[in-house]
Amino acid sequence: MTAYVVQRLMGVVITVFFVAITVFLMVRLLPGDPARVIAGVLASEAEVDRLRERLGLDEPLWRQGVIFVSGLARGDLGTSARTSNPVTTEIGARFGATMRLAIVSTVLAVLIGVPLGAYAATRAGRIEDLFVSTVVLFGISMPVYWLGLMLILLFSIRLRWLPAAGAEGLLAVVLPAFTLAFFSMAFIARITRSSMLEVLHQDYVRTARAKGAKQREVIWRHALRNALAPVITVIGLQFGELLGGAILTETVFAWPGLGRLLVDSIFARDYPTVQGLVIVFALLFALVNLAIDLFYSVIDPRVRYG
């Protein structure tokens, strides 16, 4: 098991390394001169040259690469072009807010999505199933930013129950978290439903029924437990969608997280911060999926890692 974990962690490191190299090359090789863009159209040639020197963009590409990679190995993501703080400081200051939002959303999505999908499977083909399918369709088709705005309209402007912006107080997380959770909830419900449908035809479910187990016990104890494996994989995969959705949700609700920082940095042409954020997002995504794979061996004794 330890060897497996180490091996997988190496995999994460390699993935993030390649993501980092790709972003590094994208920033430098795509059309456009970052120094000119950061300095602005009004800056003189000399000013742009000074900035290029300060950002290390005047060095040959391979030297920039060496500096970048050795910084990366020390956990140094460079200096923000906007605030002149280390990028890691900028990211550290916003990290907690995004994690809070992501965790609350994931918990909401699982707590609503799994029972919803399981219930639909037990009512397959009936009106309740159709209702759940409709909710799922709405969830996967709803622009997350529009859902956020409509919730603000209803709960903040009309009813005045919940705050529309910011992260102050416990109630502030409710609307952004629900907004962000809706897509994942729908996706999880859809996978739970199809996985349950397959499991409900298995022999052991019939056996459980035959020995006289109550319907509720059959569904929730025997079937759902065995149907959860693909659902858990999906929770990991949709975490990527969740991070993408967080960028939009944080913008709608003025949530002071990494997503806002990314959008602000893009508008400020703060490439070092954009570069650092992409790396951090990829790292988060890879780590969550690793955690999920390891979690399998805990819930499913058949899964063994050598």
Next chain:
Amino acid sequence: MTPFDEAPHSASLRGDTLRRLARSPSAVVGVVLVGALILAGVLAPWLTGHDPVQQNLRAVLQAPSLAHPLGTDQLGRDILARILFGARLTLFIGAFAVAVGMVVGVPLGVVSGFYRGTIDMVVQRVMDLMLSFTSFLLALTLVALLGVGLTNVIVAVGISTIPRFARLVRSSVLSIREVSYIEASTALGARGRRVLWRHVLPNALAPVIVQATLSMGATILTAAGLGFLGLGVQPPTPEWGAMLGEGRNYIFSQPSVTTFPGLAIFLAVVGFNLLGDGLRDALDPQLRGRR
């Protein structure tokens, strides 16, 4: 009972597929929504008398009325006209972005699945790399570096859909090449390339059609999301996501500025999702009811 039930059984795949599609109520809703979107886009100039970019600062943020059925925005532009002309843009971006994804992704998947070996390994690692960015972040990063505007949005969103097509085609090619009719044609002396073009590709196409339809919905969401952030198609072009992004500051005074463009995006995506699911069921009846 629909007239389709009595139709004689035809051997054509297209006839079968259309008949099954017509029998599914949700697929019909999808066809209607997508059809309405296409009609709105094509007939936009005839459906409204208003110019979508014409400002009228004496008629800003009006509620829906006879003159402006969906009201006016913060610059006094007719929202209905902007939504109708926006339908064009939405279809245009969606279709071209999906085309970019297919044109690159499908050949990559075919080569990967058919030749396997080193080339497969390399292609798959590149796809893994793209997926580890996650699709919205990849599109956002590309637009941030390439710059905003119509072409760059199409390229960025298109690139973010490549792995989906490559993965899908690879797995169907892998399973098709094990099927006995491929073995038969090889035994009859057909060479690699002929087997690929004549036998493998046509059979790998059905899932690609389904994926392309579902991807239309996904790319519309992504492109509108970029527009919402102000990183998509630039003003004054009537792009739905940008309309939402520009209008959201006026949500307190005139909610219709944000309500209607968002509803348009939502309905368009619902349409493509329903149509895609319907096509999947119609093209492969064995999959019906699963997912």
